[in-house]
Amino acid sequence: MFYRDSGLIKTTYKADRAIFPVDQDRWAIVALVGLAFLVPAVASEYWLSSILIPFFIFSVAAIGLNILVGYAGLLSLGTGGFMAVGAFAAYNFAIRIPELNIIVVLILAGLVSAGVGIIFGLPSLRIKGFYLAVATLASQFFIEWLFVRVPWFTNYSTSGVISAPAVQIFGYDMSGAAQRYLIVLAMTVAVAVTAKNMVRSAIGRSWMAIRDMDVAAEIIGVRPLRTKLVAFAVSSFYCGLAGAMWVFFYIGTVEPQAFDLNRSFQILFMVIIGGLGTIVGCFFGAAFVILLPILLDNLFALLGTGGHADLLSHAQMAIYGALIIILLIKEPHGMAKMWQIFRQRMRIWPFPY
Amino acid sequence: MPTPFFVLEVALSGLLAGLLYSLVALGFVLIYKASGVFNFAQGALVLLAALVFVRATEIFDAMGPATVGFWAALLATMAVMVLVAAAIERFLLRPLVNQPPITLFMATIGLTFLIEGISQMIWGSRVYTLDLGIPDEPWIIHGLYIGKIDLFAAAVAIAMVIALAVFFQFTRIGRALRAVSDDHQAALSIGIPLNFIWVVVWSLAGMAALFAGLVWGAKLGVQFSISVVALKALPVLILGGFTSIPGVIVGGILIGVSEKLAEVFVGPVVGGAIESWFAYVLALAVLLVRPQGLFGEKIIERV
Amino acid sequence: MPAVTEEARLPDLSVRGAASDARAAPRDQATGSESDDTFPKVLLRRAKGHASDPAVREKEFGIWQSYSWSEVAEEAELLACGLASLGLERGDRVALLGANRPQFYWATYAIQSVGAIPVPIYQDSIAEEAVHILDHSGASFVLAEDQEQIDKVLSVRDHLPRLSGLIFKDPRGLRSYAEPGLRSMEEVRALGIAKRAADPSFFARAVAEGSGGDVAIICYTSGTTGKPKGVVLTFDNLIATASTMAAFEGLTGSDSVLAYLPMAWIGDHFFSYAQSALVGFPVNCPESGATLMTDLREVGPTYFFAPPRIFESILTDVTIRMENAGWIKRRLFAFFMAVARSTGVRLLEGRPVSAGQRLLYGIGRLVVYAPLLNTLGLRRLRVAYTAGEALGPEIFDFYRSLGVNLKQVYGQTESSVYVCVHANDDVRSDTVGRPAPGVEVRFSEQGELLYRSPGVFKEYYRTEDATGDAKDEGGWVRSGDAGIVTDDGHIKIIDRAKDVGRLLSGSLFAPKYIENKLKFFPSIKEAVAFGDGRQNVCAFINIELEAVGNWAERRGISFTSYADLAGRMEVYDLVSGQIEEANRSLARELQLAGAQIHRFLILPKELDADDGELTRTRKVRRRVIAERYGALIEAMYGDDDSVDFETRATFEDGRVGIVRAHVPIRQARTFAPEPVR
């Protein structure tokens, strides 16, 4: 209904392979991102710190996981572990080399995580499907154990819960909610753009080739191990980045429990609900997973059932599970597919889809 | 230096614990074999079965003598598990037929949340005791301590495997099940509807969950954390191969024994609590040598 | 038949176009110079003035490959040089055989540059048709699109002694051909590069040599009878008409067209070549016939021509697709389409509309019209033409109510497209508008439309007698169509001139016009009117089984067969009402008021192509029908109110049998002439 795309013709391949080939989509997304940067002017501290910042951090982690699962077809249950690596790496870089710029710290943390990802990705050459999924659990549990048991990582802190150092960029204090929000948003945009660029380029096609039919991928010259390892590295880089952002811009403390198996599943949910093999779906999935509990909380509060915190959290769990099943049945390709169908409907409006 | 006797004792306790893992893993294998679904909700089923059993025992105990109460509760719980299986088939498997395995896998994670959420809504988060009437005192044979309950668990696990083997080998439905695991099309030609087969398989998995729940519940008390035990079954699963019932037993024993040994002899050196990952790393190491697990079917790629 | 010169003395029926002097019409500034009297000269000027503006685009390899005016000029120069070095000389004919491709437009410039004459041929013609044109035009070269077209020409090459060169655009599958004179456009271009290197000013000299009186193109028209005739048009013809009409429609360089109609048709040459060059708007060539609708949507042309069947099929497509929509959407659509019907045409024509309706229409445009037109690719249309057969008024109004400026054009190859056209604020679905600027129109005694304009063709190529038949010394051309003028000066085309007769009263009798009026009713499938040389008009009616059957069922009228249904009095009542309505509308037309239907009957069998009563394209065969149903005709002109009748019929299953029936004859009400407008 909103599209007026007739007459906008593509005269170059560059225009044709743009991320948003329809002009109106492009303007809409530019406007949306622009607005996102203006949000701190209106949003409350609660919204920034408890909803938007985790939303973006989760989106980054989901993008990381989606590259592995959705694009390369390598099912992983170890996302939490890679986030933990990023978190601890960032923490250690920050306290051991305090003069490092926070952006550098984040990137270094991502790189360390990528390295760990490559190590745990090595078995993927031989191990496939659910065998691989279970194998990634090894990394999850091992990493969790490592950070709990080896005191060097926590800088010999006795409590096991340690605060992240204050964040500064070029001497400016970045600890306010608005500042933290802006930097997380900027990182998220960078991650989304680079991820999208990869999946629409040669490397993305290699991943999908391996995913769809590894035998055929080999005969066109795709080297399986290298391709899979790159997927692990890129995925872990993003997950590590998300973990580092988690520590510096969201919670402010470093604790291995924040990156346990449940975290891995939570991110996997985002990817599945959002849509495997899509970047935009990661945002939908993250929003769904974050907003649903808040929504349910408010709903219960409205119904006047507040007070039974225990019952509430269990009911939430059950509803959550049921919704996941319903979503999977209604649209196995996730919310991204729904979005795509909606857009297609709008493009051919008033004709039926 | 540890004495050989001590090693043996540790290994034996590992073996018995391993058989318990096997019991949970058995449920996974049944479902995976018959429907290709990686059922993450097996742990939740264990929890559910245990909780239902506890509740049923309470009800029947109030009505009559304890022994009768036990068997009545067992039967009632079995019935509930069959109902749950039927519901899963109707509301989860049927609408998701022909979807890729990962979607079904995710759905079973959703199912886990659903079952755990509902169970705890009904029963709360407190710990229930489950008494099977087996005294919690070990036998001591030549100085070896063997928990009676562990022994009971081992017996149940082995009995269950034998029963299943007989079932698969000698009954019509069992043969149909095997056919299904090979080829859905072929199964259809046998004349048993796929939906029915799924209900049977999930019911069987429910039974396995029930026995596992009984044993674990008796050992640790019935509480939320027994659903986490299911995670322990996963390395057993990949070690034994997703599709092999004997593999489950062997895998369980291997995992149990080596885990206990590692915990006792390696753990202290590296900081302890390696139980959390040792089984996985072991399984991973085996996978690198045999990607299909010890007993899994070799996947031959044809072009 | 009286000579054309005599008819020239009938000034009372003569109508003159608004801007009668074509030379006075404003031209686009870039080409305003008087020296631009050939298209190659126009091209060269444009390549200097608007070098980087897009001249032509083609959907190829997934994107719209775009070529600027300077690129087109370069390609035209190289092809011209190449052709010249192959021996092409002034006055030679070059046939073009292929779909709308940029290369063929370039080739047209190239051929004209060296003074040769392009002869486009319909790409779907079979070899025998093509051979006639190739032979008759004496083409020395053929430019063909691909292997398919080359094969076609090669299969008849033995009959074409003058054909010396075959040039193809797409080398696919042709690499192993070893025919003499066969080469690719690429090779010709390479020859051109060599020639230009040797003689750098060749092209400029050749172009300068041309002048407005030279022949620009020969278009072969199929004609209803006989072999196709080659209509010779000069640069003066085309440039005068094209620039006048461009000014009339206010075309600018920001307009765009979709070149999808055959290049051999004068319309494509006119819109996609002549006007594009003169005005400077880009021409867009679709990827293929299969992707036409997608390409239309992508291009979103502002200037569009389509035969009625395309407008009809788009509307049908819209209707069918909307039927599958959910009921909310259907209701919404129906509501706003009703708004559009009541308001849209008035708004388009700038007539007064209340603020409330204006608002509703505005919402409708936002929610339905604009998205609908966008999806169809018609959103950006400023000028849309249709011509040829009559377009039903409801279809015509559908587009206009959505805000599409759809207009009728009447014209011929011989007139350089235009004779009559609707002006923007003066559109009526039942006319073809007034004479186009610079065109004079009058009517012969037989009602045949005659015209004279700067666009009138030079001659029929190598067919002097035909030229003499069609065109007199005064420059008046016989259109072959019969027309009438309405009171407000609009012109209506009523039939082929040869089919038009007179009643005994002297009143004009145009059977097809009457029949078409009847056929607009959904319950009437076919109609055959009689009246030439008779007292009054009588007609056979064929009912549309499905529509009338449904109608009958709704009224509880049972029937056993087609013949049974056709004979029912209720059906006669239904048809009678419709005939009265047709008569009423005929009564409003001065020249045709005398030809109202007096008596009619409903045929007990469907007219059928299998029985030779219709042509395969469902045109009525009057002679066959007059013979076979002679008794019925006589009965209509008699006094009886029924007649017994039997005839042979081919049934659905192919059996042949005899249909016997008792056929009632009805009197229809007629009306006194009452001119309305």
Next chain:
Amino acid sequence: MTPASAAAHAAPATGTILKLDDVSLSFGGIKAVQGVTFDIRPSEIRAIIGPNGAGKSSVLNIINGFYRPQRGTITFKGRARSYMSPYEAARGGVARTFQNIALFKGMTTLDNILSGRLLKVRSSVFEQALQVGRAVREELDQRQHVERILDFLEIEHIRKTPVGQLPYGLQKRVELGRALAMEPDLLLLDEPMAGMNLEEKEDMCRFILDVREEFGAAIALIEHDIGVVMDLSDRIAVLEYGRLIADGAPEQVRNDPAVIAAYLGAKR
């Protein structure tokens, strides 16, 4: 113009691009290929025929590295070796299609064919992520190349359709497109016309001939339709039970008594 006359036009160049020398392969006890020696010349259309299970596909699988023969040498472009890995084969210019279409079902036609050019990619993952330097240029060049293939195979209209949604015949064409995108010197076609109707078969024959003409690749194909094989190929190798029983021009093979007995005869 019949296929046969076209085949006669383009005379195959001399020399060999690939030679199998006394190659044997067995799985467990089953001898799939036994001492087969045969060669393929540049730009020729080379058919391999034989009854089901004769080892035809195994020969293709050896050439492009899926199977490692137990004995014999493979000489490709003058280099002899005992085994050529799929990667080496792809690098060296061997492309192929499969009997049961092996496309990437989740990707569009365009992406499938683009994936055939992955070996030509020089830009790093980093450049691709940032869309700087070679990455953009390369991507556009590849697109241009692939668009010519789409045009050549007349599948422009399904450019952005996921291949999983395409009918069988079109999928076969897309698979051929992916192979062509590799700019192969040797193209292996495993039953390119299996399961096609007459019209689709004719199209495919035309494409195969045009491929040779336009791309100059040598083509080795397995095909059951003998009529097609006789029309299309320059030379035919006949396998039976893993052994080569005849090899030569279509005429020669047609009249070979061993072939008639073993294959053509058995078919009737």
